[in-house]
Amino acid sequence: MSKFTRNRWRLKLQEIIYEADTPAGKLFDIILLITILASIILVMLESVESIDNTYHNFLNISEWVITILFSIEYIARILTVKKPFKYVLSFYGIVDFLSTIPKYISLIIGGVHALAALRALRLLRVFRILKLARYLGASNTLVNAIKASRAKISVFLFAVLIVAVILGAIMYLVEGEANGFTNIPKSVYWCIVTLTTVGFGDIAPQTPLGQFIASLVMILGYGIIAVPTGIVSAEYTSQSKASKVKEAMGNSESIPNTVPVNSQCCSNCLSESHRDDAEFCFKCGHKLHHE
Amino acid sequence: MSKFTRNRWRLKLQEIIYEADTPAGKLFDIILLITILASIILVMLESVESIDNTYHNFLNISEWVITILFSIEYIARILTVKKPFKYVLSFYGIVDFLSTIPKYISLIIGGVHALAALRALRLLRVFRILKLARYLGASNTLVNAIKASRAKISVFLFAVLIVAVILGAIMYLVEGEANGFTNIPKSVYWCIVTLTTVGFGDIAPQTPLGQFIASLVMILGYGIIAVPTGIVSAEYTSQSKASKVKEAMGNSESIPNTVPVNSQCCSNCLSESHRDDAEFCFKCGHKLHHE
C-alpha cells in the first residue's frame, strides 16, 4: 500500500468518522448510535439477575460483539487522527477506552460485580448521542434558553440549598433522633426531598410542631418552584423571538454576528462548529477536508 | 321497501351518525357520549369485588343494555358507510367491534377475569369523546400549543431519559442490592420517580452517599421541570396572539391560509374536516351530503 493510497484511505475514514453531513458519515453515526444504545441496554439487562441467569450465553456473545465493534472504532479513531495522543487523553478518548476494555479484563480476572461497575462507564458514551442530538434543530432554542438562564438558576439553587440547610437544622432540633431525623445531613436531605415536592416518606415529621414546620416548608417549596420556571419561560420567549426573526429574514440569512456552521470536526485538534465556508481550522489552522 | 326509500333512509342515518352540526346528529353524539361514559363506569364498578357481589344482577343487565346499544350502533355504521370493509378494518371499526363482542363471548365461555380485560378495551372508545371535545373552541389553542411544542418536549424528555439512565446506574453502584436498588432498570425507575418529583418512597436511598446523590437528582429535577413549562408557555403565548389577531379581524374572517371547516364526515372514506363550502370530499372526491 503506497503512502498515497494510505492517505486517501485515511481521508475517507476521517470523513466517515468526523463528519455527520456526508451519507457515509451519517450511516456511521447511526450505526454508532444503535451500538451505544444496544450496549446500554445490555448493561441494564445483565444487572437483572433472573435475565442474566436465563440468557447468560446470549448476553455474553452480544457483549463480545459490541466490545469488538467498539475496539474497531477506537483503533480507527486513533489511526485517522493526526495527533493520536491528544485524542487518547481527551474526555471522549478516555471514555471510549474505558467502555471497550472491561470485557478484555474479564478474560484475566473473574470478578463479575466489579466489572459491571466498569462496564457501566460505557453509559458515558451517551454523551456522543447528545452531541448528535445537538444537530436536531428543535433543541437549539432549548439549549440556548438553558445556557442563558444557567447563571440565574445556579444562584436560585444555591439559595434553595441554604434554605434547606437552615430548615434542616431546625427540623433536627424539633423532631430529634427518635423520629428519624438522626443527624443534620439527614435532616437537610429530608428538607430537600420536601422542598422539591418529591416526598419519599421514608422520613416524615411525627410531632405536631414538626408537621407545622413541614407544612411551611412545603408551601415555601410550592411557591419557589415558580422561580426557575419563570426564568426559563422568559429566556425561552426571548430566544424564540430571536429565532423567529432569523426565520423572517428568509431562513438563509442569519441573525447579526452569527454564521452558519457545520458538523465537520478538525482531524488535527478535534475542534468543532467550523464555518460552512471555512478552509482552515479556526483553532489550530490545520487545512480542513473538502469534497 | 323500494331502493329509493332505502337510499333516503341511509342518507338520513348517515346525517345522524357522521355529522355533529344537525340537531339529530347532535342528539346521537350526546347519547353515544353518555353510553360510552356509562359503559366505562360499569367496567370500573364491576372490578370492585364488593360492589360486584352486591349488585351483580343490576350490573349484568346494564352490561347487556349497553352491549345491545353498541351492537345497534355498530350495525348502523356498517349499513350507512359506502365501503363497510374500510370502516371495519379502521381503528375505530376495530375498537367498536372489540368493545361490543366481550358480552357475547361470555355466553359461550364462563371465565370472568379474562373478559374483564377485553371489556376494558371499551375504554378506547373515549377517544370518540376526545374527537367531540375537539369541537370545543377552548381546546383549539391548547392543542395547537401542544402540537407546536411536541418536537421540543420530545427532545427534552429524551434528554431526561438519558440523565435517568446515567444517574440510575450510579445509584445502583452506590446503594447496591441490599437497599432495594436490585438492578439497573429498577434503579432507572427510581431515578425517574425522583426526577419527576413523584417520589413513591417504595425504594429510597439508605447510605449517606446515596442520599447526597439523591439530593442532587431532586434539585436537578426541580430545576429542569422549568424547561417544558417554559416551552409550552412561550408557544401558548404566541398561539394566543395568533388567535387574538383572528378575533380582531372580525371573528368571521380567518387567519391567512386557513378556512373554516365543519364536523361533517365523508360517507365514503370517513375523512373529516371538510371546508364549510365543500361539495366533494377533498380526499376521495365523493359527493358530500348537503341539506
Added chain:
Amino acid sequence: MSKFTRNRWRLKLQEIIYEADTPAGKLFDIILLITILASIILVMLESVESIDNTYHNFLNISEWVITILFSIEYIARILTVKKPFKYVLSFYGIVDFLSTIPKYISLIIGGVHALAALRALRLLRVFRILKLARYLGASNTLVNAIKASRAKISVFLFAVLIVAVILGAIMYLVEGEANGFTNIPKSVYWCIVTLTTVGFGDIAPQTPLGQFIASLVMILGYGIIAVPTGIVSAEYTSQSKASKVKEAMGNSESIPNTVPVNSQCCSNCLSESHRDDAEFCFKCGHKLHHE
C-alpha cells in the same frame, strides 16, 4: 322607640354590616374576620384529643363566646335586611345559621362527635373572608387570570382524567390485585396520584412491566404539568398588560368598558359591586344608601 329612630338605627347597622368602606364597617369586618379565624382554630384544636382533655373548660367557654357573637351577628343581619327570608334562605344565610346552631343543640343532645361534624360547617364561613380578600388590589389580576383560563384548564383536566382512566385500567390488568391494584377505581386513583406527581407510595407497581408503564405515566405527568402553567402564564401576562395600561392612563381612568365599583351591598337584594356613583341598585332598583 319611635319608628324614625328605629329606621336611623337600622340604617346605621346596615352601613356597618354591609359596607366595607366606612370606618365602622371596616372595624366590623375585621372583628368578624378575627372571630371566624378564632372559631376555625377552636374547631381544629377540639379535634385534637390531648388538647381537648387538658383545656376542655377553656375551649368550652370560648365556644360559647363565639356562638353568642355569631348569634348577635345573625340576628343583626336579619333585622337590617329588607327581605329577611331572602337572606335566611341564601347561601350565606344558611352557612351563618348552621355555624351558630351546633352549640345550642349540644345543650339538648350530648353526642360530641356528630356535633364536631356540624361545627366543622363553620369553616364555610371562611368564604366571607375570601369575599373580603377580593378587595385586596393584589388579587384582582390573579382572579381575572384564573377566570380567563378556567375553560381551558377544565378541558385540560378533563383530558387528564381520561388519560388517568385508560392508564388506570391498563395498570389494573398489568399489576393485578396481588400488588395492591385491587380494582379499576383504585388503579385510577393511583394513576392520578402519579400523574400529578404527588406519589404517596401506598400503592406502588411491583412488576417490571408495571414499573415501566409507571415511568411513562410519570414522564407524561412531568410533560403535561407544563400545560396549565403555560395557560395561566399567558393569561396572566395579558391581564397584567391590561392593568398596566390602566395605570398608565393615570390610575383614575379605567380601561375601556369598565367603571370603578365599591364594596357597598344593596340592603334589599344583597347584590354587590355597584358603580361608585350609583344611586339605585342595578339589580332590584332599590335606593342605595349614601353618606
Added chain:
Amino acid sequence: MSKFTRNRWRLKLQEIIYEADTPAGKLFDIILLITILASIILVMLESVESIDNTYHNFLNISEWVITILFSIEYIARILTVKKPFKYVLSFYGIVDFLSTIPKYISLIIGGVHALAALRALRLLRVFRILKLARYLGASNTLVNAIKASRAKISVFLFAVLIVAVILGAIMYLVEGEANGFTNIPKSVYWCIVTLTTVGFGDIAPQTPLGQFIASLVMILGYGIIAVPTGIVSAEYTSQSKASKVKEAMGNSESIPNTVPVNSQCCSNCLSESHRDDAEFCFKCGHKLHHE
C-alpha cells in the same frame, strides 16, 4: 501608638471589613465565606454520631480554630465601628455573638446536645453570604421579580391555606381517626402535603370516598401550581425587559430614577447601598471613607 496611627489602623480595618470593592475587602469576604461554610459543615458533621466518634479530636480542634477566627472578627468589628453598642444589638451583631460563644460555654458546662442547638445558630451566619450574593449581577432581576410578585403570591398562598383547612376538615370527617386522620390539624397537614404534590404517604386515604376526594385535591393542586408560576413568569418577563432597556442604553447609563450604588458600608450607622459618588452617608450624614 499615637492616636493618629490608631486612627489609620482603624480606617484600614474599616475598609477591609465593610467594603467589598477593594482587594483587601474582597479577600476578607472570601475568607469569611469559607470560614462560615466550614463552620456549617462542622456543625453538620458533628451531628452524625459515627463521624463524631471517629474524628472527635479533629472536629474539636477545628471548632476551636473557627471559634477563635469568629472571636477575632467579632472584636475587630466592635473596634472599628463608631457606635459599638448599635452593632452589638443589631441582628448581625447578635448572630455573630451567638455563633461565637457556644464553644466557650462548653468549657464550663459539659452538656453536648444543648450546645449543638446553640452552635446551630451559627447557620444564621449564612445570611452574610446571601448579602454577598446580592452583588452577583445574576440575582438582581430574580430578587426584583420575587419582590414584585410577593404580594400576589401571599394572597395566593393564603387562599391555598383556606382550601387546605376546608378540605382537611372534610377528610377528617370522611376518613376518621381509624385511617390516620386523627384530628383536623393533622388532616390539614395531610392536605397541604397533597396539594403541594409532596405526598409523603405517611398518611393516605383508605376509604373509596376518601380516595375520590383525595383525587380531586390532587387535580386541584396540579391546576393551581400554575398560578404562582404564571405570576413569577409575567413579573420576570417585565423585569427582564426593564434590565434589557438598561443594557441597550449603554450599560453605563441607568434606567430612569436609579443611580449606581456600591458595596460600601457606613462605619457609623452600618447602612449600605450608598451612591457611587456619595461623600456622606444618606442616613446619618457621617463622612464616608474614600481612597
